[in-house]
Amino acid sequence: xxxxxxxxxxxxxxxxxxxxxxxxxxxxxxxxxxxxxxxxxxxxxxxxxxxxxxxxxxxxxxxxxxxxxxxxxxxxxxxxxxxxxxxxxxxxxxxxxxxxxxxxxxxxxxxxxxxxxxxxxxxxxxxxxxxxxxxxxxxxxxxxxxxxxxxxxxxxxxxxxxxxxxxxxxxxxxxxxxxxxxxxxxxxxxxxxxxxxxxxxxxxxxxxxxxxxxxxxxxxxxxxxxxxxxxxxxxxxxxxxxxxxxxxxxxxxxxxxxxxxxxxxxxxxxxxxxxxxxxxxxxxxxxxxxxxxxxxxxxxxxxxxxxxxxxxxxxxxxxxxxxxxxxxxxxxxxxxxxxxxxxxxxxxxxxxxxxxxxxxxxxxxxxxxxxxxxxxxxxxxxxxxxxxxxxxxxxxxxxxxxxxxxxxxxxxxxxxxxxxxxxxxxxxxxxxxxxxxxxx
Amino acid sequence: xxxxxxxxxxxxxxxxxxxxxxxxxxxxxxxxxxxxxxxxxxxxxxxxxxxxxxxxxxxxxxxxxxxxxxxxxxxxxxxxxxxxxxxxxxxxxxxxxxxxxxxxxxxxxxxxxxxxxxxxxxxxxxxxxxxxxxxxxxxxxxx
Numbered sequence: 001x002x003x004x005x006x007x008x009x010x011x012x013x014x015x016x017x018x019x020x021x022x023x024x025x026x027x028x029x030x031x032x033x034x035x036x037x038x039x040x041x042x043x044x045x046x047x048x049x050x051x052x053x054x055x056x057x058x059x060x061x062x063x064x065x066x067x068x069x070x071x072x073x074x075x076x077x078x079x080x081x082x083x084x085x086x087x088x089x090x091x092x093x094x095x096x097x098x099x100x101x102x103x104x105x106x107x108x109x110x111x112x113x114x115x116x117x118x119x120x121x122x123x124x125x126x127x128x129x130x131x132x133x134x135x136x137x138x139x140x141x142x143x144x145x146x147x148x149x150x151x152x153x154x155x156x157x158x159x160x161x162x163x164x165x166x167x168x169x170x171x172x173x174x175x176x177x178x179x180x181x182x183x184x185x186x187x188x189x190x191x192x193x194x195x196x197x198x199x200x201x202x203x204x205x206x207x208x209x210x211x212x213x214x215x216x217x218x219x220x221x222x223x224x225x226x227x228x229x230x231x232x233x234x235x236x237x238x239x240x241x242x243x244x245x246x247x248x249x250x251x252x253x254x255x256x257x258x259x260x261x262x263x264x265x266x267x268x269x270x271x272x273x274x275x276x277x278x279x280x281x282x283x284x285x286x287x288x289x290x291x292x293x294x295x296x297x298x299x300x301x302x303x304x305x306x307x308x309x310x311x312x313x314x315x316x317x318x319x320x321x322x323x324x325x326x327x328x329x330x331x332x333x334x335x336x337x338x339x340x341x342x343x344x345x346x347x348x349x350x351x352x353x354x355x356x357x358x359x360x361x362x363x364x365x366x367x368x369x370x371x372x373x374x375x376x377x378x379x380x381x382x383x384x385x386x387x388x389x390x391x392x393x394x395x396x397x398x399x400x401x402x403x404x405x406x407x408x409x410x411x412x413x414x415x416x417x418x419x420x421x422x423x424x425x426x427x428x429x430x431x432x433x434x435x436x437x438x439x440x
Numbered sequence: 441x442x443x444x445x446x447x448x449x450x451x452x453x454x455x456x457x458x459x460x461x462x463x464x465x466x467x468x469x470x471x472x473x474x475x476x477x478x479x480x481x482x483x484x485x486x487x488x489x490x491x492x493x494x495x496x497x498x499x500x501x502x503x504x505x506x507x508x509x510x511x512x513x514x515x516x517x518x519x520x521x522x523x524x525x526x527x528x529x530x531x532x533x534x535x536x537x538x539x540x541x542x543x544x545x546x547x548x549x550x551x552x553x554x555x556x557x558x559x560x561x562x563x564x565x566x567x568x569x570x571x572x573x574x575x576x577x578x579x580x581x582x583x
Contacts (some may be wrong), residue, residue, distance in 0.1 A: 386447065389449060389509075416482060419453075
């Protein structure tokens with residue numbers, strides 16, 4: 001693969017990022033065949049799975065033939081823990097990463113030298129598209145370790161030629177000191193950690209001295225409203241990128257400077273959107289579950305992996321010049337979708353309302369109950385601003401406004417409860433914001 | 441000559457009022473007057489205390505949602521018709537009274553009534569012109 005050196009232009013691999021749709025599809029077909037062959041011939045579990053489905057690699061003649069392949073899920077990966085699905089001999093594998101494994105055994109991803117090179121390039125495309133340049137000083141405040149995020153960004157930013165500061169997460173006062181002393185321009189962090197650092201910088205009285213201009217955020221969802229708040233707090237541009245340990249980590253897709261969706265590195269990842277209930281492939285533009293087939297992985301190939309993330313795809317051209325298909329920011333996950341009174345509700349929708357309302361804090365808790373056989377949703381938010389304490393009617397009006405806004409976004413009615421500040425539990429890792437009492 | 445009143449948000453949960461009163465007790469803050477209305481979802485605790493600045497600071501540090509409102513504390517004859525006289529003056533001058541609550545002090549023999557009205561400076565002027573005595577923050581600290 002010919003790689004263009006980065007020299008101040010907007011692309012890392014311009015040819016790949018701007019090729020015609022026909023050429024992309026041609027390349028995808030070739031690589032899909034290669035991947036399915038690799039799965040079939042090198043991974044006994046996949047051979048068995050494909051045999052049972054009555055599919056052989058030579059049946060893949062067009063891209064649409066991908067629909068003949070069965071879907072894969074986290075279950076396949078769990079069953080084959082840790083190395084059962086590797087398609088390369090162990091001696092060719094040079095690096096391992098895993099998911100956080102909050103429930104049970106983690107997902108294990110392996111990389112050959114070529115995989116690492118590919119990963120670095122995919123991520124380099126995303127960081128360049130997001131606006132990172134060789135002159136940047138990039139502070140990586142993701143935790144280094146088995147988690148893919150820190151290394152993925154590290155390899156990419158180093159390829160681009162940035163000065164990489166691999167500080168890892170934690171020790172926040174020191175983070176701010178380094179940021180100020182080194183003149184950090186790019187911050188790599190989770191959105192919530194970035195919010196925390198920005199508040200700390202203010203408390204330490206150095207917020208104005210920082211040279212930050214770009215935030216490359218990932219690993220947890222950042223709603224547009226949360227992003228607006230971060231941008232207001234610390235005056236930086238925030239971009240999102242997307243990936244999963246199961247698919248080789250970050251580097252699947254990311255936002256360009258236009259920030260109109262995340263460009264998928266489509267020559268290496270083939271996306272589909274399915275109906276999560278039936279598994280049926282949906283037409284472009286419809287919202288459903290994202291299914292990805294990596295097309296170039298040596299060590300850890302997989303096909304039609306169900307991400308559980310809900311989004312939609314659109315291939316119309318982007319102003320940035322990239323022809324790569326785009327996905328929306330993930331609106332939710334099939335496993336955190338709530339069904340309330342028969343309506344699908346994602347916590348992210350509720351979050352988007354809460355972030356825009358004055359007088360209340362960003363933390364919330366959702367309580368679901370069954371009252372006389374009917375579902376009810378209570379949204380608890382913290383009242384952080386005392387200015388409405390003048391009159392009961394002002395607080396009641398605030399509750400009413402929040403409730404009306406939620407009703408218009410969710411399509412269902414809910415109760416809103418104001419609680420005192422710092423009473424809603426804070427989470428450092430994955431937040432557990434839902435208390436479902438309907439079956440208790 | 442208005443007096444600073446502290447309003448604290450109280451959620452509808454067992455122990456939430458105790459949280460606040462415990463803090464005040466620990467900091468040796470004496471409550472002169474208190475009011476908390478009965479509502480289903482949340483309450484606003486209104487307090488007149490001896491050390492208002494210290495009280496506000498302490499509650500904020502402990503993470504309570506707090507605001508300071510100026511109110512009038514009017515001394516009234518502790519006998520039938522005492523409150524009515526003051527309310528009549530305010531009403532005849534077009535005031536809308538948001539809320540009142542009262543206390544009796546051991547230091548003065550009068551009844552003390554806290555009034556929250558819209559245009560507080562004008563209300564103060566009217567009441568003074570009609571011969572009512574009003575407390576200042578200093579008076580509250582001393583009684």
